[in-house]
Amino acid sequence: MEKIALITGASGGLGQAVVERLGREGWSLVLAGRSSRRLTETHSQDHLQIEVDCSTRSGAQHLLEETISRLGIPTALLHCAGNIRLGAMHRMKEEDFLDCLNANLVSAFHTLAAFVAALREAQRPGAAVLVSSAAARIGTPNHEAVAAAKAGVEGLVRAAAATYAPNGIRINAVAPGIMTTPATNSLLASPAMRDMAAKQYPLPGIGSPEELADLMAWLLSDAATRVTGQVWSLDGGFAAIRPLVK
Numbered sequence: 001m002e003k004i005a006l007i008t009g010a011s012g013g014l015g016q017a018v019v020e021r022l023g024r025e026g027w028s029l030v031l032a033g034r035s036s037r038r039l040t041e042t043h044s045q046d047h048l049q050i051e052v053d054c055s056t057r058s059g060a061q062h063l064l065e066e067t068i069s070r071l072g073i074p075t076a077l078l079h080c081a082g083n084i085r086l087g088a089m090h091r092m093k094e095e096d097f098l099d100c101l102n103a104n105l106v107s108a109f110h111t112l113a114a115f116v117a118a119l120r121e122a123q124r125p126g127a128a129v130l131v132s133s134a135a136a137r138i139g140t141p142n143h144e145a146v147a148a149a150k151a152g153v154e155g156l157v158r159a160a161a162a163t164y165a166p167n168g169i170r171i172n173a174v175a176p177g178i179m180t181t182p183a184t185n186s187l188l189a190s191p192a193m194r195d196m197a198a199k200q201y202p203l204p205g206i207g208s209p210e211e212l213a214d215l216m217a218w219l220l221s222d223a224a225t226r227v228t229g230q231v232w233s234l235d236g237g238f239a240a241i242r243p244l245v246k
């Protein structure tokens with residue numbers, strides 16, 4: 001049976017790494033983004049590309065309908081759409097907070113809902129991987145909006161994993177620390193800024209979207225058929241451990 005994977009945020013840094021990783025494994029891919037121009041600039045004419053805003057219920061439903069009618073039932077969802085909206089909450093504009101919730105949490109809810117509905121209708125098993133953040137796991141200054149949104153994603157993953165386990169649908173998330181992608185261009189703009197960011201981590205360094213894509217691909221694979229409801233950190237120990245102070 002053809003392996004079909006749906007990738008949201010496909011024109012972003014993580015989305016591109018996931019497209020390359022799954023493409024090498026022989027998946028048929030559906031790439032979703034809000035701008036067909038950005039999708040084409042990033043991926044030429046490769047793969048099925050669908051312009052859609054998956055942060056609305058109708059957009060997410062449209063994405064699944066288009067995918068099914070043009071390619072077939074997707075059995076994997078990699079929800080890479082999202083943003084990192086930083087700033088102390090007392091200074092954050094309401095529109096920026098709502099944009100953060102929409103990009104990260106509302107989009108995850110609607111896209112996952114449409115995905116599991118399609119699998120249930122087709123009586124097929126499947127797997128979804130969502131993206132959280134180290135900032136949802138440990139208090140980090142000026143991350144209030146994104147931490148709240150990603151903590152919502154983590155709760156969504158556990159509840160949905162429980163609901164759909166009887167249908168053979170596995171739902172997990174990954175929680176990266178900072179990675180080199182367009183979303184962090186301004187945070188990692190100079191060698192000094194990269195050095196400072198890298199030192200925040202018990203295992204010092206800046207993550208790459210490719211290493212996160214490897215973990216996401218593993219969570220989809222046959223090696224992970226009993227893994228569900230989990231959030232896998234890939235953050236150099238940032239959220240879990242403290243190095244010994246010397």
Ligand SMILES: NC(=O)c1ccc[n+]([C@@H]2O[C@H](COP(=O)([O-])OP(=O)(O)OC[C@H]3O[C@@H](n4cnc5c(N)ncnc54)[C@H](OP(=O)(O)O)[C@@H]3O)[C@@H](O)[C@H]2O)c1
Pocket residue numbers: 009010011012013014015032033034035038053054055080081082083084099102103104107131132133134176177178179180181182183184
């Ligand atoms: N980079 C990091 O350091 C880091 C750390 C922790 C977590 N993350 C998470 O990793 C995921 C991927 O981020 P990235 O680093 O690859 O960032 P990116 O390069 O900016 O890509 C994010 C993608 O999300 C899409 N998007 C943004 N807002 C959206 C909205 N309201 N509705 C639907 N799609 C939207 C954008 O696609 P279009 O505008 O083309 O639709 C964009 O391609 C995100 O969930 C992010 O929060 C990243």
